[in-house]
Amino acid sequence: MASSGIAYPDRFYAAAAYAGFGAGAPSTAAISRFQNDVALLLYGLHQQATVGPCNVPKPRAWSPVEQSKWTSWHGLGSMPSAEAMRLFVKILEEEDPGWYSRIPEFINPQPVVDIEMHKPKEEPDIVPALTNGTGTSSIPEPKTISENGSSVETQDKVVILEGLSTVSAHEEWTALSVSGQRPKPRYEHGATVLQDKMYIFGGNHNGRYLSDLQVLDLKSLTWSKIDAKLQAGTSDSAITAQVSPCAGHSLISCGNKFFSVAGHTKDPSDSITVKEFDPHTCTWSIVKTYGKPPVSRGGQSVTLVGTTLVVFGGEDAKRCLLNDLHILDLETMTWDDVDAIGTPPAPRSDHVAACHADRYLLIFGGGSHATCFNDLHVLDLQTMEWSRPKQQGPIPSPRAGHAGATVGENWYIVGGGNNKSGVSETLVLNMSTLAWSVVSTVEGRVPLASEGMTLLYSNYSGEDYLISFGGYNGRYSNEVYALKLSVKLDLQSSTKDQPTSDSTSRVLEPEVEISQDGKIREIAMDNADSKNRNDEANEQLLAALKAEKDELEATLNREGLQTVQLKEEITEAEARNAELTKELQAVRGQLAAEQSRCFKLEVDVAELRQKLQSLDALEREVELLRRQKAASEQEQAALDAKQKKQAGSGGVWGWLVGTPPDDDDSESS
Numbered sequence: 264m265a266s267s268g269i270a271y272p273d274r275f276y277a278a279a280a281y282a283g284f285g286a287g288a289p290s291t292a293a294i295s296r297f298q299n300d301v302a303l304l305l306y307g308l309h310q311q312a313t314v315g316p317c318n319v320p321k322p323r324a325w326s327p328v329e330q331s332k333w334t335s336w337h338g339l340g341s342m343p344s345a346e347a348m349r350l351f352v353k354i355l356e357e358e359d360p361g362w363y364s365r366i367p368e369f370i371n372p373q374p375v376v377d378i379e380m381h382k383p384k385e386e387p388d389i390v391p392a393l394t395n396g397t398g399t400s401s402i403p404e405p406k407t408i409s410e411n412g413s414s415v416e417t418q419d420k421v422v423i424l425e426g427l428s429t430v431s432a433h434e435e436w437t438a439l440s441v442s443g444q445r446p447k448p449r450y451e452h453g454a455t456v457l458q459d460k461m462y463i464f465g466g467n468h469n470g471r472y473l474s475d476l477q478v479l480d481l482k483s484l485t486w487s488k489i490d491a492k493l494q495a496g497t498s499d500s501a502i503t504a505q506v507s508p509c510a511g512h513s514l515i516s517c518g519n520k521f522f523s524v525a526g527h528t529k530d531p532s533d534s535i536t537v538k539e540f541d542p543h544t545c546t547w548s549i550v551k552t553y554g555k556p557p558v559s560r561g562g563q564s565v566t567l568v569g570t571t572l573v574v575f576g577g578e579d580a581k582r583c584l585l586n587d588l589h590i591l592d593l594e595t596m597t598w599d600d601v602d603a604i605g606t607p608p609a610p611r612s613d614h615v616a617a618c619h620a621d622r623y624l625l626i627f628g629g630g631s632h633a634t635c636f637n638d639l640h641v642l643d644l645q646t647m648e649w650s651r652p653k654q655q656g657p658i659p660s661p662r663a664g665h666a667g668a669t670v671g672e673n674w675y676i677v678g679g680g681n682n683k684s685g686v687s688e689t690l691v692l693n694m695s696t697l698a699w700s701v702v703s704t705v706e707g708r709v710p711l712a713s714e715g716m717t718l719l720y721s722n723y724s725g726e727d728y729l730i731s732f733g734g735y736n737g738r739y740s741n742e743v744y745a746l747k748l749s750v751k752l753d754l755q756s757s758t759k760d761q762p763t764s765d766s767t768s769r770v771l772e773p774e775v776e777i778s779q780d781g782k783i784r785e786i787a788m789d790n791a792d793s794k795n796r797n798d799e800a801n802e803q804l805l806a807a808l809k810a811e812k813d814e815l816e817a818t819l820n821r822e823g824l825q826t827v828q829l830k831e832e833i834t835e836a837e838a839r840n841a842e843l844t845k846e847l848q849a850v851r852g853q854l855a856a857e858q859s860r861c862f863k864l865e866v867d868v869a870e871l872r873q874k875l876q877s878l879d880a881l882e883r884e885v886e887l888l889r890r891q892k893a894a895s896e897q898e899q900a901a902l903d904a905k906q907k908k909q910a911g912s913g914g915v916w917g918w919l920v921g922t923p924p925d926d927d928d929s930e931s932s
Contacts, residue, residue, distance in 0.1 A: 272345075281365070282355055308354070316339070426481055434748070436711055448741040449468045456719045475488060511577075511578075517567065523538040524572065554600075564576060573588070606649055608626050613665075627659075639697070653697070663680065
């Protein structure tokens with residue numbers, strides 16, 4: 264965000280003193296000035312910035328106030344002191360945007376004028392009159408913008424305003440004096456121009472989403488609020504309801520209506536919501552779409568290309584950054600999920616996009632959670648291929664939250680920031696040559712150096728104008744600024760960095776330009792000057808082509824060396840592959856031999872099993888024979904015993920008959 268006045272850390276100490284955290288301030292000063300949650304957060308940040316991380320013990324339970332203060336401080340962890348100072352000032356600015364102007368000891372009594380806005384021709388001695396209903400009104404002249412946001416009052420003179428025609432100076436931003444009830448200051452709103460009217464819808468103010476629809480009549484420069492309702496259901500059974508507040512959406516005019524696409528809401532849906540507003544009936548309606556709609560998001564870019572809307576990037580409801588691409592056909596209301604080739608932009612939000620020649624989609628800038636971008640990407644919508652072309656001229660600094668508008672081949676970029684300061688210059692990119700140039704620069708903390716502002720193009724009474732509204736640079740803005748474009752700038756941007764031809768050496772007609780002091784000057788160009796410029800341009804072009812040729816040759820040499828290295832690596836890889844193939848074949852042979860040996864072993868095992876079974880049968884037969892033998896031996900023993908017994912019983916008779924006794928018998932006797 265943009266900053267002004269004294270630098271850190273003095274700015275922090277001034278904010279702390281104003282908020283009631285200075286030396287000698289009562290402990291209840293901050294609590295009485297802010298809500299409890301804000302006061303506790305400021306206390307924690309003040310302690311983190313001045314003391315450091317919390318390392319004191321938690322207070323006792325009977326002191327709930329001290330416990331809450333300790334919890335707020337302890338919850339900041341190891342946040343650096345500088346970051347705590349910055350957050351302290353930012354929260355104070357959100358709660359009390361005018362705090363800085365109410366500290367006299369830190370402000371120069373004489374306001375520093377940043378830019379002197381163009382003052383329309385003063386008509387003295389004209390009595391102020393009320394609006395007469397014809398589009399003209401007597402309104403105090405535009406005020407001079409100062410750094411602290413206050414205005415430098417001049418004499419009580421009046422001027423006659425006739426819409427955007429009051430802006431007479433070219434390439435200078437002018438603060439418009441408007442009538443009617445101004446809209447609430449905001450940023451991240453949607454804006455579009457339709458039939459000489461600028462419509463403003465939604466936005467963010469102090470962290471709260473808005474849902475109002477405001478319109479500025481560019482003819483009378485009068486604000487008015489539209490009491491718009493949301494029509495739900497069919498036309499026969501329509502039900503009116505309130506439109507949901509949203510921020511980070513896009514307003515796109517098409518025909519006599521305009522669409523509101525996507526945006527952050529308090530209760531986000533799963534997919535993008537498309538609403539259509541009819542200025543004749545002053546009603547919103549939800550558009551029924553077909554196909555697969557993109558996930559809901561905010562901070563995306565929506566670009567009208569013919570009869571289609573091209574949606575890129577953004578941030579979903581879970582704060583995940585996106586870089587997807589979707590196209591909505593407005594004739595069939597069908598979504599198409601596009602898979603483009605090439606390297607797309609990194610995921611981002613708060614970028615800008617434009618279409619050139621109904622074929623090329625340009626994406627510039629934006630931011631992630633950690634950084635901002637200044638890259639330029641181009642998508643060919645016919646081949647669906649991303650590219651990142653070479654830019655000419657002064658390359659813009661990284662930024663996010665900026666706004667853009669196209670006028671012919673020119674793409675104007677205003678505002679944005681890089682998390683440290685706001686961007687002060689107004690840039691223009693010629694989309695044919697991709698050459699950047701600076702249109703104007705503002706100084707100090709003015710609404711034009713803001714994030715979340717809108718920039719629109721309007722052709723009024725034959726003149727081209729850029730109109731900006733809103734934004735945030737530490738303060739929320741509801742100011743309207745206009746910049747009148749000149750034909751001279753268009754001619755310069757269209758011929759810059761292009762080869763000149765014989766037609767450019769012709770004598771240009773004198774061009775009349777009105778300067779700030781009201782004087783008229785003539786711009787004439789003769790043949791000699793034109794020829795000199797053409798020669799210089801040709802020399803510059805040749806030098807650029809030669810440098811590009813040298814660069815291409817160097818690139819080719821590097822590519823050739825890389826090719827040789829790759830060929831050597833491929834040769835080595837093929838040799839290693841051949842060796843590995845041989846080893847693999849050898850391993851396969853060993854494996855086959857092992858498989859054959861295993862098969863033989865299996866056969867042997869089967870044979871042994873059969874032999875074992877045969878041995879079991881033999882053992883059973885042997886056992887049976889042993890038993891038979893034992894039984895036979897027992898029978899034989901019994902028979903022998905019986906015979907011996909019979910022989911012993913007939914011994915006397917044997918003696919008588921003369922039978923000699925056995926040797927055993929004689930020995931026993």
